[in-house]
Amino acid sequence: MTGERAELVEGFLQPTRLKIVALLSGCASAQFRVVRDRLELSDSLLSKHVSGLKKEGFVTVRKSIVGSMPQTWLSLTWRGRRAFVGHVAALQKMADDVVWPAESQAPD
Numbered sequence: 001m002t003g004e005r006a007e008l009v010e011g012f013l014q015p016t017r018l019k020i021v022a023l024l025s026g027c028a029s030a031q032f033r034v035v036r037d038r039l040e041l042s043d044s045l046l047s048k049h050v051s052g053l054k055k056e057g058f059v060t061v062r063k064s065i066v067g068s069m070p071q072t073w074l075s076l077t078w079r080g081r082r083a084f085v086g087h088v089a090a091l092q093k094m095a096d097d098v099v100w101p102a103e104s105q106a107p108d
Contacts, residue, residue: 007090009083011056017049021076021084029075050074058083
């Protein structure tokens with residue numbers, strides 16, 4: 001990509017993936033079930049998107065057993081955090097360019 005879309009991340013253009021990454025950006029890690037419930041997704045849909053984000057190196061998945069219950073934890077990688085920040089900045093720039101297309105048109 002070139003120009004103002006240079007920082008947009010292809011993997012984040014899908015709204016569900018963007019929501020997952022946005023939620024994970026606000027914490028060190030989150031339980032799979034918490035992400036599922038917060039975003040009102042099915043287990044299979046969340047799993048599908050997490051697999052894609054993991055494949056791209058944006059998300060890590062850690063499984064553990066607490067007592068006798070299996071738990072899955074999701075977290076953003078540093079690559080994922082940097083990509084999300086760049087993606088949001090690019091979206092903000094695009095929005096700013098629409099609102100204020102030229103300095104000469106900005107109000108005083």
